[in-house]
Amino acid sequence: MRREVRRTIYHLVLWLIALLFFMPVLWIVLAAFKTKGDLLAVPVKWAFVPTLDNFADLVRRHDFFSSLENSFLISAAAVVVALAVAFLAAYCFSRFKPGATNFLMFILLSIRMVPASAAVVPIFLMYTALGWKDTFLGVMLFYAMFSIPFSVWILKGFIDGISPRYDETGLVNGGSRLHVMFRVVLPQVRPGLIAAFIFNLIFVWNEFLFNFIIGGKVTTMVPVSLVTGSFAQGGVDWEFVASLASVYLVPPVVAIYFFQKYLLVGMTFGTVRGEV
Amino acid sequence: MSVTPGESRIEVKGPGRAGRLNRLRALRLRWVDNSRYFPQMLLVPVLVFFVIWNIVPLFWMLGMSFYRYSIITGTPPRFLLFGNYADLFANIAVWLALSKTFIFVLGAVVSETVLGLLLGFLFWGSTTMPGRRLALTLLFTPMILTPAATGTFFRLIYEPTFGVAPHLVHLLFGANINFLGDKAWAMFSVLLVDIWMWTPFMILITLAALGSVPRAELEAAEVDGLPWLKRMTHVILPHAKFIVMLGILLRTIDAFKVMELIYQLTRGGPGSTTEVVGLMLFRRAFEGFDMGWSSALAVVTLLIAIAFTSVYLFILNLSREEKGVA
Numbered sequence: 134m135r136r137e138v139r140r141t142i143y144h145l146v147l148w149l150i151a152l153l154f155f156m157p158v159l160w161i162v163l164a165a166f167k168t169k170g171d172l173l174a175v176p177v178k179w180a181f182v183p184t185l186d187n188f189a190d191l192v193r194r195h196d197f198f199s200s201l202e203n204s205f206l207i208s209a210a211a212v213v214v215a216l217a218v219a220f221l222a223a224y225c226f227s228r229f230k231p232g233a234t235n236f237l238m239f240i241l242l243s244i245r246m247v248p249a250s251a252a253v254v255p256i257f258l259m260y261t262a263l264g265w266k267d268t269f270l271g272v273m274l275f276y277a278m279f280s281i282p283f284s285v286w287i288l289k290g291f292i293d294g295i296s297p298r299y300d301e302t303g304l305v306n307g308g309s310r311l312h313v314m315f316r317v318v319l320p321q322v323r324p325g326l327i328a329a330f331i332f333n334l335i336f337v338w339n340e341f342l343f344n345f346i347i348g349g350k351v352t353t354m355v356p357v358s359l360v361t362g363s364f365a366q367g368g369v370d371w372e373f374v375a376s377l378a379s380v381y382l383v384p385p386v387v388a389i390y391f392f393q394k395y396l397l398v399g400m401t402f403g404t405v406r407g408e409v
Numbered sequence: 410m411s412v413t414p415g416e417s418r419i420e421v422k423g424p425g426r427a428g429r430l431n432r433l434r435a436l437r438l439r440w441v442d443n444s445r446y447f448p449q450m451l452l453v454p455v456l457v458f459f460v461i462w463n464i465v466p467l468f469w470m471l472g473m474s475f476y477r478y479s480i481i482t483g484t485p486p487r488f489l490l491f492g493n494y495a496d497l498f499a500n501i502a503v504w505l506a507l508s509k510t511f512i513f514v515l516g517a518v519v520s521e522t523v524l525g526l527l528l529g530f531l532f533w534g535s536t537t538m539p540g541r542r543l544a545l546t547l548l549f550t551p552m553i554l555t556p557a558a559t560g561t562f563f564r565l566i567y568e569p570t571f572g573v574a575p576h577l578v579h580l581l582f583g584a585n586i587n588f589l590g591d592k593a594w595a596m597f598s599v600l601l602v603d604i605w606m607w608t609p610f611m612i613l614i615t616l617a618a619l620g621s622v623p624r625a626e627l628e629a630a631e632v633d634g635l636p637w638l639k640r641m642t643h644v645i646l647p648h649a650k651f652i653v654m655l656g657i658l659l660r661t662i663d664a665f666k667v668m669e670l671i672y673q674l675t676r677g678g679p680g681s682t683t684e685v686v687g688l689m690l691f692r693r694a695f696e697g698f699d700m701g702w703s704s705a706l707a708v709v710t711l712l713i714a715i716a717f718t719s720v721y722l723f724i725l726n727l728s729r730e731e732k733g734v735a
Contacts, residue, residue: 136442143534144535144538146531147532147535147538147542147544148538148540148715149530150528150531150548151544151547151548152547153546154547154548154550154608154609155434155547155548155550157551157559157562157563157566157605158550158551158554158562160562160565160573161561161562163661164565173570173571174478174578175570175571177571177572177573177576179626183537183566189421213465216600217454218454218455218458219455221451221452221455222452222454222455222620223452223453224451225448225451225452228448229448229451230450231449231452237452240459240481241459242543242718242722243718243722244463244713246662246666246714246715246717246718247667247711247714248665248666248687248710248711248714249666249668249687250666250668250686250687250688250690250691250707250710251470251687251690251706251707251708252466252707253464253691253694254470254473254475254538254690254700254703254704254707255469255470255704255707256462256466257464257694257695258466258469258470258473259465259469262478274458274462275462277458278458278459278462280464281455281458287454299591304585309438309442309443310441310442310443310447311441311442312435322688327461335553339553339554339557339558340555340557341555341557341669342668342669342691346695351669356555356557356558356597357557359557359558359561359571360560360561360673362559363561363564363673365704369564371565374561377560377566378561378562381558382550382554385550385553385554386546386550386553389541389549389550389551389553390543390546393542393545393546393549396549397613397614397617400552400610400613401614401655401656401659402552404725405614405617405652405655405656
């Protein structure tokens with residue numbers, strides 16, 4: 134009986150910690166349901182009557198759906214391109230082990246370690262010179278590049294886990310090499326593909342800096358609208374910012390609820406494996 | 410793997426659609442599948458991406474760092490050789506920004522590691538917890554949101570007139586603190602947001618590290634009645650240390666990269682209290698449009714990042730050799 138009580142207290146403490154970390158997020162979501170008066174009330178108002186007006190206003194803004202659509206299209210397209218490219222490379226690294234495998238894998242990893250503020254300068258110069266700024270393709274391909282290193286790392290790990298016996302059997306039985314790659318190996322790395330897909334989607338969905346610099350009217354994504362909205366002239370439009378932020382955070386939160394077991398591999402770029 | 414596949418062949422049928430498709434397929438087999446260069450072909454797309462989006466910008470940046478080039482004046486770039494680097498070296502603001510960055514990195518990584526390890530141990534026995542998945546989702550939410558967004562959240566929370574943080578501090582301590590506007594508090598407030606965002610990551614890392622300790626060894630330690638401290642140093646630490654080290658290094662690298670969060674919270678202000686290197690670079694490049702100088706600073710930050718990264722790779726290699734797997 135005492136053990137039961139202690140266990141309950143322990144679980145309550147854990148829940149409290151989790152809620153504590155979620156509080157700031159909850160605060161902005163709550164703000165989205167407040168009227169302007171409640172939101173700006175001094176002192177802070179704890180009880181309020183929820184309203185959906187902010188979301189109604191949000192939907193009526195001309196830039197809301199376009200940035201949402203850009204976010205979805207650009208991230209999905211970029212991740213699909215990245216996965217296709219990464220799967221070929223990962224298969225090559227895993228099965229043929231060319232001499233430069235380790236070197237190339239490390240170079241790929243170090244791309245992820247480059248400070249974005251340093252990389253954005255030359256990318257900006259290049260995009261301006263080539264006229265790729267604010268084009269769907271230019272921005273999308275940049276994000277594909279952005280997603281490739283992580284995808285290669287994660288997919289190589291998963292392909293390494295599949296015995297080369299499968300490939301050999303396929304080849305001996307008259308399958309062509311592409312057949313073996315796509316019909317024998319690919320279906321078996323589905324968990325890796327899912328993990329890479331979900332996390333790249335989150336990373337691109339979240340990306341702000343490059344979109345801010347090399348994007349524009351046609352390619353503005355949600356985080357950029359959020360930041361530019363929160364620095365509006367003549368005071369911040371907090372109802373807009375809060376409701377847009379609440380919409381923005383739904384996909385990542387839902388994704389980590391459903392794909393929690395890939396969280397570790399996702400957050401460490403595929404270098405640490407395991408489940409939590 | 411050293412398999413030389415039997416050449417895959419197919420019959421080429423006569424005219425018509427099926428024949429054309431078969432001929433195409435035969436061509437594919439001849440030039441792709443059965444090519445001697447098949448492995449190299451698989452690498453072509455990734456190399457194309459790599460060259461266009463990494464090698465070209467890298468050399469662009471290196472080249473630009475030797476010039477004086479501002480994109481607003483419209484004057485053609487002027488070659489300076491190491492002029493920009495000499496200026497960086499002599500510029501006190503750069504050193505200040507660097508020292509602020511290191512204070513930020515140190516403050517963030519140490520607090521996140523300590524908190525993450527403590528809470529990670531606390532969460533270790535949580536496997537039977539009711540609603541665990543939801544609780545962990547709530548716990549891990551901060552780290553999967555973009556700093557551009559979390560910065561926005563905290564602008565509302567820290568807001569001096571109607572923000573909840575100053576209000577609570579006033580209720581509890583009777584003090585009025587302007588978190589982001591006061592020079593004495595700005596760095597601390599920014600750090601607090603980073604700690605909130607990334608402590609969950611260190612919890613995740615700690616959980617993974619603890620998960621990598623074999624159950625059998627833990628049970629053996631339990632049966633042998635090994636004291637708590639010995640259990641730590643002899644059983645848990647040898648298995649867990651690599652993952653924890655990788656986590657700490659990854660946090661170090663990411664904290665060094667910090668830019669968006671501070672941009673959104675304070676824009677480097679008040680004054681230049683929170684102007685870390687990344688932010689200084691960004692502002693010189695996209696508010697001052699001084700591309701040559703910022704390229705030089707970018708090269709320097711890149712070198713620092715490379716130094717951190719090589720340590721990361723070194724540890725990663727060690728941990729793989731230890732385990733003998735990738």
